[in-house]
Amino acid sequence: xxxxxxxxxxxxxxxxxxxxxxxxxxxxxxxxxxxxxxxxxxxxxxxxxxxxxxxxxxxxxxxxxxxxxxxxxxxxxxxxxxxxxxxxxxxxxxxxxxxxxxxxxxxxxxxxxxxxxxxxxxxxxxxxxxxxxxxxxxxxxxxxxxxxxxxxxxxxxxxxxxxxxxxxxxxxxxxxxxxxxxxxxxxxxxxxxxxxxxxxxxxxxxxxxxxxxxxxxxxxxxx
Numbered sequence: 001x002x003x004x005x006x007x008x009x010x011x012x013x014x015x016x017x018x019x020x021x022x023x024x025x026x027x028x029x030x031x032x033x034x035x036x037x038x039x040x041x042x043x044x045x046x047x048x049x050x051x052x053x054x055x056x057x058x059x060x061x062x063x064x065x066x067x068x069x070x071x072x073x074x075x076x077x078x079x080x081x082x083x084x085x086x087x088x089x090x091x092x093x094x095x096x097x098x099x100x101x102x103x104x105x106x107x108x109x110x111x112x113x114x115x116x117x118x119x120x121x122x123x124x125x126x127x128x129x130x131x132x133x134x135x136x137x138x139x140x141x142x143x144x145x146x147x148x149x150x151x152x153x154x155x156x157x158x159x160x161x162x163x164x165x166x167x168x169x170x171x172x173x174x175x176x177x178x179x180x181x182x183x184x185x186x187x188x189x190x191x192x193x194x195x196x197x198x199x200x201x202x203x204x205x206x207x208x209x210x211x212x213x214x215x216x217x218x219x220x221x222x223x
Contacts, residue, residue, distance in 0.1 A: 034059065035128060036195055040159055041170045044186075045198035046207070050075040050132045052199065053172040058084045060128055061098050068117070068126035069101045072110045072133030073174070076101050100124050107137040111151045114158035121165070129162070129169045135185040139178050152185050156192055 035041060035056055043049055050073035060067050069076060081099070085092040102120070104110035110133065113120075117129065134155065138148040162169060171193075175186040190196050196213035 035168045035170050038166060038168055039194035040163070040192060041168070041195040041197065042189060042193040042213075043170065043172045043197050043199065043209075044174070044176055045200060045210075047174055047177050049172045049174050049199060050136075051077070052207075053130050053132060053170070054080050054084075056130075056170070057081070057095070057099070058088065061090075061095055062088075065098065065128055066124060066126040067099050067128045067130060068120060068124060069099065069130040070104060070110065070113045070117075070132070071101055072104045072107075072131065072137045073172075074103055074105065075132060076103070100126070104133075104137065107135075107140060107143060107148055107151050107155075110134060110137050111155045111158070114155050117158065117162060118165075121167070127167060129167055131169065131171045132173070134171050134173055135182075135189055136174055136178065138185055139175075139180045139182050145182065148182065149185070152188070156188060159192065 043052070046052065053069075054077060057067060081095050082092050084090075085095055100120075102113050104113050110131075114131070120126075135152055138152045138155075140148070143151075159169065171189065173186070173189070175183070175189075190213070193213060195211070198210045198212050200208050200210050202208050
């Protein structure tokens with residue numbers, strides 16, 4: 001059976017109060033939340049990972065980059081985007097023009113969105129692709145394991161097809177919070193990724209990112 005493990009209260013509190021991008025980036029103790037310029041990056045390790053992707057958006061928008069979000073977790077929050085705009089004295093329309101969101105409610109829908117991404121990019125020339133709930137949606141017990149596995153392989157192939165493009169792809173997954181025999185899907189995603197990072201709660205309930213797939217693990221303080 002597939003079970004979703006409840007969040008540790010202190011960890012959830014840390015995420016709910018987190019506002020790293022609203023802080024001054026000139027502080028030498030802070031490093032901005034950034035994505036690689038190209039390749040596939042995976043972020044995991046915290047129950048609120050599908051929400052935390054929002055905090056990467058203001059810097060991307062400020063750089064003038066277009067962002068396409070395939071939201072399998074259904075966590076895209078327009079109110080949070082509006083708050084970012086107010087904090088930066090920027091019209092919300094600036095964010096809206098540079099963001100496009102497509103939602104998926106099943107693993108099959110998410111696979112189809114990934115397969116259609118090259119065509120979506122022809123109409124909206126995004127430089128960043130954000131994907132949530134991969135492979136989380138494929139853990140659904142209402143979907144037979146074989147069908148989920150076949151659909152997931154198609155999703156991985158769709159990600160491989162995107163590799164030559166001038167596109168940064170970032171997957172935000174809560175897979176580590178699930179107890180499921182399908183965890184091998186998560187391992188396959190990590191194997192294909194160019195970069196793997198884990199959100200970790202440090203002393204004082206602050207969040208940091210630990211680089212897991214790199215020449216050596218690097219701890220970058222974010223709060």
